[in-house]
Amino acid sequence: MKEQIEEANGKLGILIPGLGAVATTMIAGVEAVKKGLAQPVGSLTQTGNIRLGKRTENRYPKIKDFVPLASLNDIVFGGWDVYSDNVYEAAVNAKVLELGLLQPIQSELEKIKPMKAVFDKDYVRNLDGKHVKEAATKYDLALAVMEDIENFKKENDCSRLVMVWCGSTEKYIEEADVHQNIYSFEDGLRNNDPLISPSMIYAYAAIKKGVPFANGAPNLSCDITALVDLAKELGVPIGGKDFKTGQTLMKTILAPGLHARSLGIRGWFSTNILGNRDGLVLDDPDNFKTKEVSKLGVLEDILQPELSPELYGDLYHKIRINYYPPHGDNKESWDNIDIFGWLGYPMQIKINFLCRDSILAAPIVLDLALFFDLAKRANMSGIQEWLSFYFKSPQTAPGLRPEHDIFKQLIKLQNTLRHIMGEDLITHLGLDYYQDLVESL
Amino acid sequence: MKEQIEEANGKLGILIPGLGAVATTMIAGVEAVKKGLAQPVGSLTQTGNIRLGKRTENRYPKIKDFVPLASLNDIVFGGWDVYSDNVYEAAVNAKVLELGLLQPIQSELEKIKPMKAVFDKDYVRNLDGKHVKEAATKYDLALAVMEDIENFKKENDCSRLVMVWCGSTEKYIEEADVHQNIYSFEDGLRNNDPLISPSMIYAYAAIKKGVPFANGAPNLSCDITALVDLAKELGVPIGGKDFKTGQTLMKTILAPGLHARSLGIRGWFSTNILGNRDGLVLDDPDNFKTKEVSKLGVLEDILQPELSPELYGDLYHKIRINYYPPHGDNKESWDNIDIFGWLGYPMQIKINFLCRDSILAAPIVLDLALFFDLAKRANMSGIQEWLSFYFKSPQTAPGLRPEHDIFKQLIKLQNTLRHIMGEDLITHLGLDYYQDLVESL
Amino acid sequence: MKEQIEEANGKLGILIPGLGAVATTMIAGVEAVKKGLAQPVGSLTQTGNIRLGKRTENRYPKIKDFVPLASLNDIVFGGWDVYSDNVYEAAVNAKVLELGLLQPIQSELEKIKPMKAVFDKDYVRNLDGKHVKEAATKYDLALAVMEDIENFKKENDCSRLVMVWCGSTEKYIEEADVHQNIYSFEDGLRNNDPLISPSMIYAYAAIKKGVPFANGAPNLSCDITALVDLAKELGVPIGGKDFKTGQTLMKTILAPGLHARSLGIRGWFSTNILGNRDGLVLDDPDNFKTKEVSKLGVLEDILQPELSPELYGDLYHKIRINYYPPHGDNKESWDNIDIFGWLGYPMQIKINFLCRDSILAAPIVLDLALFFDLAKRANMSGIQEWLSFYFKSPQTAPGLRPEHDIFKQLIKLQNTLRHIMGEDLITHLGLDYYQDLVESL
Amino acid sequence: MKEQIEEANGKLGILIPGLGAVATTMIAGVEAVKKGLAQPVGSLTQTGNIRLGKRTENRYPKIKDFVPLASLNDIVFGGWDVYSDNVYEAAVNAKVLELGLLQPIQSELEKIKPMKAVFDKDYVRNLDGKHVKEAATKYDLALAVMEDIENFKKENDCSRLVMVWCGSTEKYIEEADVHQNIYSFEDGLRNNDPLISPSMIYAYAAIKKGVPFANGAPNLSCDITALVDLAKELGVPIGGKDFKTGQTLMKTILAPGLHARSLGIRGWFSTNILGNRDGLVLDDPDNFKTKEVSKLGVLEDILQPELSPELYGDLYHKIRINYYPPHGDNKESWDNIDIFGWLGYPMQIKINFLCRDSILAAPIVLDLALFFDLAKRANMSGIQEWLSFYFKSPQTAPGLRPEHDIFKQLIKLQNTLRHIMGEDLITHLGLDYYQDLVESL
Ligand SMILES: NC(=O)c1ccc[n+]([C@@H]2O[C@H](COP(=O)([O-])OP(=O)(O)OC[C@H]3O[C@@H](n4cnc5c(N)ncnc54)[C@H](O)[C@@H]3O)[C@@H](O)[C@H]2O)c1
Ligand SMILES: NC(=O)c1ccc[n+]([C@@H]2O[C@H](COP(=O)([O-])OP(=O)(O)OC[C@H]3O[C@@H](n4cnc5c(N)ncnc54)[C@H](O)[C@@H]3O)[C@@H](O)[C@H]2O)c1
Ligand SMILES: NC(=O)c1ccc[n+]([C@@H]2O[C@H](COP(=O)([O-])OP(=O)(O)OC[C@H]3O[C@@H](n4cnc5c(N)ncnc54)[C@H](O)[C@@H]3O)[C@@H](O)[C@H]2O)c1
Ligand SMILES: NC(=O)c1ccc[n+]([C@@H]2O[C@H](COP(=O)([O-])OP(=O)(O)OC[C@H]3O[C@@H](n4cnc5c(N)ncnc54)[C@H](O)[C@@H]3O)[C@@H](O)[C@H]2O)c1
Ligand code: NA
Ligand code: NA
Numbered sequence A, B, C, D: 001m002k003e004q005i006e007e008a009n010g011k012l013g014i015l016i017p018g019l020g021a022v023a024t025t026m027i028a029g030v031e032a033v034k035k036g037l038a039q040p041v042g043s044l045t046q047t048g049n050i051r052l053g054k055r056t057e058n059r060y061p062k063i064k065d066f067v068p069l070a071s072l073n074d075i076v077f078g079g080w081d082v083y084s085d086n087v088y089e090a091a092v093n094a095k096v097l098e099l100g101l102l103q104p105i106q107s108e109l110e111k112i113k114p115m116k117a118v119f120d121k122d123y124v125r126n127l128d129g130k131h132v133k134e135a136a137t138k139y140d141l142a143l144a145v146m147e148d149i150e151n152f153k154k155e156n157d158c159s160r161l162v163m164v165w166c167g168s169t170e171k172y173i174e175e176a177d178v179h180q181n182i183y184s185f186e187d188g189l190r191n192n193d194p195l196i197s198p199s200m201i202y203a204y205a206a207i208k209k210g211v212p213f214a215n216g217a218p219n220l221s222c223d224i225t226a227l228v229d230l231a232k233e234l235g236v237p238i239g240g241k242d243f244k245t246g247q248t249l250m251k252t253i254l255a256p257g258l259h260a261r262s263l264g265i266r267g268w269f270s271t272n273i274l275g276n277r278d279g280l281v282l283d284d285p286d287n288f289k290t291k292e293v294s295k296l297g298v299l300e301d302i303l304q305p306e307l308s309p310e311l312y313g314d315l316y317h318k319i320r321i322n323y324y325p326p327h328g329d330n331k332e333s334w335d336n337i338d339i340f341g342w343l344g345y346p347m348q349i350k351i352n353f354l355c356r357d358s359i360l361a362a363p364i365v366l367d368l369a370l371f372f373d374l375a376k377r378a379n380m381s382g383i384q385e386w387l388s389f390y391f392k393s394p395q396t397a398p399g400l401r402p403e404h405d406i407f408k409q410l411i412k413l414q415n416t417l418r419h420i421m422g423e424d425l426i427t428h429l430g431l432d433y434y435q436d437l438v439e440s441l
Helices: A021-034 A087-094 A099-110 A138-155 A182-190 A198-208 A225-234 A246-260 A277-282 A285-303 A357-377 A385-390 A406-420 A435-440 B021-034 B087-094 B099-110 B138-155 B182-190 B198-208 B225-234 B246-260 B277-282 B285-303 B357-377 B385-390 B406-420 B435-440 C021-034 C087-094 C099-110 C138-155 C182-190 C198-208 C225-234 C246-260 C277-282 C285-303 C357-377 C385-390 C406-420 C435-440 D021-034 D087-094 D099-110 D138-155 D182-190 D198-208 D225-234 D246-260 D277-282 D285-303 D357-377 D385-390 D406-420 D435-440
Strands: A011-017 A075-081 A158-165 A213-215 A237-239 A264-274 A316-323 A332-340 A346-354 B011-017 B075-081 B158-165 B213-215 B237-239 B264-274 B316-323 B332-340 B346-354 C011-017 C075-081 C158-165 C213-215 C237-239 C264-274 C316-323 C332-340 C346-354 D011-017 D075-081 D158-165 D213-215 D237-240 D264-274 D316-323 D332-340 D346-354
Touching (some): A011 A138, A011 A198, A011 A357, A021 A075, A021 A087, A021 A099, A087 A099, A138 A158, A138 A182, A158 A198, A158 A357, A182 A198, A198 A213, A198 A225, A213 A357, A225 A237, A246 A264, A246 A332, A246 A346, A246 A357, A246 A406, A246 B246, A246 B406, A264 A285, A264 C264, A285 A316, A316 C316, A332 C332, A346 C346, A357 A385, A385 A406, A406 B246, B011 B138, B011 B198, B011 B357, B021 B075, B021 B087, B021 B099, B021 B357, B075 B138, B138 B198, B158 B357, B198 B213, B213 B357, B237 B357, B246 B264, B246 B332, B246 B346, B246 B357, B246 B406, B277 B316, B332 D332, B346 D346, B357 B385, B385 B406, C011 C198, C021 C075, C021 C087, C021 C099, C075 C138, C138 C158, C138 C182, C138 C198, C158 C198, C158 C357, C182 C198, C198 C213, C213 C357, C237 C357, C246 C332, C246 C346, C246 C357, C246 D246, C246 D406, C277 C285, C277 C316, C285 C316, C385 C406, D011 D138, D011 D357, D021 D075, D021 D099, D075 D087, D138 D158, D138 D182, D158 D198, D158 D357, D182 D198, D198 D213, D198 D225, D225 D237, D237 D357, D246 D264, D246 D285, D246 D332, D246 D346, D246 D406, D264 D285, D277 D285, D357 D385, D385 D406
Parallel strands (some): A011 A158, A213 A237, B011 B158, B213 B237, C011 C075, C011 C158, C264 C316, D158 D213, D264 D316
Antiparallel strands (some): A264 A332, A332 A346, B264 B332, B332 B346, C264 C332, C332 C346, D332 D346
């Protein structure tokens, strides 16, 4: 297996629809890291270690020294946006990073100019950009994106590409007939079916060009049967949905812990305040719905109320997102969790997370780009469930329940890496450290 | 293996030095559960499920239906305390459970009267009980405890016994020469060596009588070479230290989550306010030291700063415990955690846990008793590292780093159960659900 | 003046439209206090002191010993509700007070049975009671209430009455033509004008019968020109709106403090979670609007942004109320306040108030009843602005800005009491304690 | 009176023992404000308004336009410190203000160089500066300070001076014989009495030179009979102790609010985490004691438990200060307040104040300097109780209870200003707005 992984030679192009707060924070960060100005904290591929073999072997290499990933120095960036600001301007507007950090990399960032976007105001009512493609049909738009992809690859002399959707959250829709197979989908493209959203068009174009596609927003995008099948058929890795950051990250850390201890949960109230453009888009109820659905599923999967109705059967789960301009990108969440323990006695947990949304999301974009590129080179196609670790609402094989427990997700990710590199999987059994015991077993 | 586990026939006696808040809450709870008055929430042995086989097999039996544990109906309780209150009186004084819950089981609880304690005021300055054994030497005290054990077993017609230390936290001491081997230790007993604490005397007596011993407090007790060796030699399961509840429970849930995402941590400030007798004992700096040492180690093991000095090398960790009578047993913790992400940008997490100390600890006592009894029947002797899940400061084989990550602890516990019952271990790899992928590997 | 106050002889009847959580908690409390079972904490009239004269005189009588208030022993209760539960049943349903407290006063509470309500589902969509009056016109309904009042007075042998609205919050409407004067209003009553709400009908009936009327909900009720004029004309004290409890109480404590120190405020985000019937009613957007308007005005008045635009000109104020059943009447609020200080440097305050809504409101009902009765006996008619202390959204003389600063409200209340009793007003100047200084002035 | 106030002509020198975080933040701020680079937020003298006359007159001038205060342009700064860093260096080290703000005023700040300090390591064990005066006796040190004062006045061409102690908190001592009168005190100076601390020497020197003296730290300094008497005799305004910021500020805002509503308080737990030099000094138990005593008195005065033992008689008040380097000057406090209401039902308030210590303190230093200068020109001598508003532990006339309620303090301050300017005092009675009512009284 290990021998079959293609090496990471040549340049890797990371293509991003949506050069907003998250994308520009990621790009600026990579440039700053390359210049030694800052550390890629929060990125597993850059700073994480992986244990190999037995505890006593003491083997903990960096992940990037263990699996063959693209080097930061081989990365080039491109993207699309409905506003024509270059990445420097967009980063300044996003107000995530300080000017002192952006200035030394200004020239690198200014060079990255968005291509014209595939956009449909009906999917994002609170935005109003003019830097958009015009064409008679959605199919023509898809062709235009494919052309962009090809041009970018040539102009930047890339050996490989990967695409990560960082565009705004689109309004809520559910999978429908048009999404059922590639024929109905391509018909829909040609007929301008209103149920085909811009993010689906990018995903279709990427898959058709053999470019791995990851979806950082909660809208469907590549999570429809037509595109899942197409990806498998063409051998392209895909995955989504919705970067796991902030409150949901915390929830998928904490809920497994409470569940581990068989503590009951009566209610979980989650509120968020944020003031960036993402918050503005989510202020529209249709777009909020997409996010809400993505965030709500988490607890049910982790707690499995059907197995323990006495602990989780009556759980009342409520999520609120509030647009609050004074906080800008500094999203803040407050959770009130009503738990109960021995004999039903109630207790409470309150969590106030003063986070920075894009700071948490940026390293995820980088990791996904690098791991999806690895997956491609390792001939792994279709949905990459082993990368669930990064998503609020992971895509899975049809019929499989998504795994939300971040610790199981991490083990899955690490054991997948061990597996493809021919190392033993880790079970944490460890009875062998207790020799007498083992003999007695 | 499975076949070699002795069945759980006959009565199991649970013997407890320290019939205070935790112990009486556990005992009252078991009686209430037996009468159908309440649920044993928080107890893995009573309410937890375990996944067996592949995800798609959908096998999630209750743990108590999977492994042969003693039934609650076969349990009898006994114990020692420096106060002569029976368990009903002690439970009323502890103010943990409501009178409405205690009254229907009053007669069962009143029957349980503490035996006279082995006590040494030098180890617990803030207590002043009179219900204590008198003898010329510590060795004689140990013999008296062994006699108590035998009498209890006979009088209650028990087939098996197990002992769980729920006594007050003893003052801080470190392992010394007298603790190095069983000869020096028994000499020390005979010479009234001041470095032999009461909890060591109980542990010694239990092990000598073949009774499994678990230590719920942070003091050394059975965590000295002399007793570890003796336990192995006599085939007795032992383990400790310090029930993992409240703030530390939360810490070993959260820290693995932050570490999973490679988020840096600059500072972690933890404060506690509690007003029960445990809080009063810990108000003495010598006793607090024992608890502090137990609580401080947690982060270092989970974060492994030597592997990621740029993320965890400068972590400032501070813990405070404040005696605050208005809260009684409703211990409350507040944590401020200073983390940093992408490019070093700072973020903060605040956690306010309004918990009930004894409510969290009681099911741990029960689980430990049942699992230690299982271990004995399965011929597992010496330190039971697979039960680290329940301890703030788990005992390990010499030279092994303790594992504090609660999720790794849980996998270890579950895989141990799977292992002794002859089921496949679980690795969460799950690539087989993605057939095409597996074939390509 | 003091001599002109009529004595509090005979029985005082407290009549309450809306025998829900707040009203029953108040009534049960008064009965429990009368039996010596509990303390009337939170009631200024029962437990508050008032300073008289100079600091050095050390005169701090209880308010109830200073001004001639009705004694608790002289109070009788009556009321209306759309459900026919007696006060004991309603108190049990409200789940505010423990059964242990309610049982000793069960017989007193069962005797209090609601009269049939004036109700209009259009004003409170989420309720569905059947215990309502039927009549051809709103005018007839008003007459029926007047008859209820008279009957109650006779049957209970009362010398005086007072009415406090504790009914559900009605949907949002604004003052319109029909409310402009008593002629248009009485026409409206006769024509079933939809802009006349049930609470206005009770208010009208009370004023016509000379009964002081206080409004504990945020809906208009007596806050319309027609009724204000009528009250003045007939010499009846009136006032409202909306009991000041919970988050708003906290806000009118904290905001004056920040303002006192000239600290700037950029944003104030307030969220509430509550699960009682009040929360259910407010889950309807029309009814929430009434509450929101009542809560939003508070900051503007206290901070006076027009005087300090650089400190308060850009303040973003947002309020959320979330129906969250797990908490029942235990309303909980969380506030995030973004302030700034010297040179514009930002700081944050987070307040988590775990309150009990009805526990905070009940003593307000009692105090208002007793003070409105006092006002009547002191010949004070029309709006009682000196009782703003108790209201989220105080009624004032037309053209006057309401005062929300709770400390100014308290001084106003206390100086009013001093004034009517002929004592010196207090200015906190106190220069006379510094003799040399005074001489030099 | 108004006519007798001397005008604020010429330059005002502000002399500061202790050019640390607070002092340099204040000085840098004044320079930045003078250049229009920032706003003096938090300063009552610079941004506060005062209401004059009746509400309907709508007269709310800025305080600085109402009373004759020194203009910022007329201020010059000087000071002493045990380190020789100039104010620019000290401000950079303090890490309170950003470099971007300090750089434009670098040259102004560099010019201000500390004079050698009167220092005694026995009073501040955790500091170790070398920039200190040497002399045979404390009396000689006092003379040296007087000489410094005179030189400064001459060299800077000042018409008036004022001194504000911003030095480190000295260790706890109580008033003793040597402090009883000016003879024993001056004897003590000559005999190097160990109970005379450096801050007393500065205070003595200032008073002798007729320079008003304010004490921003909790140590005694001018709060001893000898110096109080001397100040009166020489006609010099003095005052202290301990700038009221952060948690105590919040406490004196919140406690009056709870007291206003007659809510009971069972416990108040306050913890602080801070990492600046002040925190380091307070890490020594002797110095912490001084601060603790200053902080503890607050609640007792406001709540007057002797008047309401049922509400405040059992209040358990605990304060912790924790040195926590990760937070630097960003002091953070967390308060848990256990209150109870109607019938004794318990509720909780949690306050997390993410403040910046020096940002809150700096405008206080400025206001005190300007008001003490005003007091001098208005012939007000001795303790200035009307400035209690600024102090955690206000000095008062012997036998008078200090007033801690910040709202009463504010009224006192404002009414004092009104009084000296010949305006009506404000009582908030306001009955005259309700004409009919007034006539009826
Ligand atoms: N922590 C996080 O920040 C986080 C976490 C999870 C998911 N997300 C999702 O990531 C996405 C990006 O977040 P952000 O904070 O950067 O938002 P943003 O608003 O700053 O950036 C989104 C950008 O996408 C552009 N855009 C919108 N529609 C487009 C289209 N059809 N084609 C090309 N560009 C388009 C917008 O103009 C904007 O510049 C959002 O969907 C958000 O919900 C973010
Ligand atoms: N969440 C928790 O409650 C928790 C968590 C971890 C550890 N612990 C530890 O569990 C222990 C029990 O906690 P608790 O809350 O029940 O305390 P507690 O004070 O209510 O009970 C301890 C009892 O032990 C008795 N005791 C003391 N020394 C003894 C001796 N030598 N022999 C016999 N009895 C003795 C005391 O009299 C007391 O009744 C403490 O050591 C505590 O630190 C508790
Ligand atoms: N802290 C507080 O509890 C608080 C604070 C401020 C204001 N309020 C207001 O006080 C009122 C009462 O609050 P609650 O918690 O007791 O609510 P609740 O829902 O428990 O009680 C309201 C009662 O009014 C009855 N009602 C509704 N319309 C009526 C009508 N037209 N005539 C007679 N009865 C009628 C309902 O049936 C119900 O029993 C609400 O308007 C609430 O907004 C409460
Ligand atoms: N919010 C606040 O910052 C606040 C609030 C209340 C009181 N205070 C008090 O104000 C004082 C200053 O606080 P800070 O944060 O600036 O502390 P800091 O440690 O930054 O500054 C104190 C300075 O005083 C100097 N010093 C010590 N002893 C001296 C002496 N005898 N003569 C001259 N200089 C001396 C030190 O060298 C240091 O530079 C402290 O006493 C503090 O407790 C501060
Ligand atoms: Na603390
Ligand atoms: Na909310």
